[in-house]
Amino acid sequence: MSERTLSQKPPIAFDPERAVALARETLEIEATALLELKSRQGPSFADAVQLLLRCEGRVVVMGMGKSGHVGRKIAATLASTGTPAMFVHPAEASHGDLGMITAQDLVLAISNSGESDELTAILPVLKRLFIPLLALTGRPESTLGRHADVALDTSVAKEACPLNLAPTASTTAQLAMGDALAVALLDARGFKAEDFARSHPGGALGRKLLTHVRDVMRGGAAVPRVAPDTPFTEMMREMSAKGLGSTAVVDDQGKVLGIFTDGDLRRQIEKGRDLRGLTAADVMTLRPRQVRDDALAVEAADLMEEARITSVLVVDAAGQLVGALNFNDLMRAKVI
Structure with missing residues (x-):
């Protein structure tokens, strides 16, 4: 056996110029995706906001994998800007957590393909319970898109990943769409800085707006x-x-x-x-x-x-x- 052990790896050939070039390309791809997303907004977005405003309970956000991570952030943003929301994992929903969703709630489901097995499995149950469904998907014609009361198109031309595999531009589009919904909702509700401070009492803004x-x-x-x-x-x-x-x-x-x-x-x-x-x-x-x-x-x-x-x-x-x-x-x- 040679002196090099099996655990040793060959040195990585790092090219600083290529790293910077990839960073710029990634940002360019994602910026382009957001601009294209902006150009697609119209009546369906207004329908989505109205659907959320009619919700008398909570917005239950769902998503698998990277979409799930985005969903947790969207739920947190909604909750802190005047729209009660929580995240429920779709896989856990099929094993009991679906009981957390009431008839007054609304489900916001996120899936780039719109064919996530864990999400599609619970769609019939949501329909039977008459729970409104809002979808963020890259394929409005997908199973999720067809079952949704309102489907927002978050498709992207390509991912920033050089292999066009890892969710990158698509998750950026999902996150931006969630922010757009939150901003439209807080404006429609008349949500003010003082309201934001009340949900952030431990932060700098909370201290400034709540301390007399x-x-x-x-x-x-x-x-x-x-x-x-x-x-x-x-x-x-x-x-x-x-x-x-x-x-x-x-x-x-x-x-x-x-x-x-x-x-x-x-x-x-x-x-x-x-x-x-x-x-x-x-x-x-x-x-x-x-x-x-x-x-x-x-x-x-x-x-x-x-x-x-x-x-x-x-x-x-x-x-x-x-x-x-x-x-x-x-x-x-x-x-x-």
Whole structure:
């Protein structure tokens, strides 16, 4: 036996230029497939959207192999954009999971050939249960296409695979068609960014659209505040104790009259003023920036960035001081 063991493989002859050329060709083929798919859209797509809008239950997505992987993504996209959906594996459906589908549901079946045995086996059952069927297939004349209430043509001229075998352009077309359906549905339902945020509370968008100022502000005794006749030295003690770098100046009803910040202190010192005999009213900045407690936290962040300030006072609907907020509070809440 030679020194080379049976487990050793000959070195791969890698051609960087060919790899880049194949990448470009793949993208070109798939881009062409999507443009051709775009040109075919018409009344049948509108029929598909209406069929989905009439569904009173869930959209049950099915597909085998690579179409199944695409189907899982389509189901997830639909669910997160206002259309309740789930994925059911066709093979498992024939062995009990068909019981998960109710008469109020709709089945969205995906198959490039339209002849997947696992899908065609359950088509008669769906018909007997009067469950609407929407098909994404590369062959509308196939068994799946003929049984569907609406069949959308996702055919492609050729796969990006050099052997024209591995699902590549065809799965891209299926995925794009699923996205097109989801976008048309969310528009028809009046689905808004706030609705999207409610289904994504843990994401950055959810935090921006669901977090209000009152959720992250400092309130109660943690908010530095003084009366307008408060002596300067006492005001400084209030600022130091609360550690916000500023203090609000409020009247007897809690309405904001002004603010005094670390920046104001530096400017007063630069003027050479003797501050010891002054009061809060003498040195405060009038009409400070304020934000409502029911505003979105991201709006407060925008206000601070626009005004180039690091903190802002928070008031309620009556204009009374209820809190304070700075950049650190927003960063801890991951709003910015």
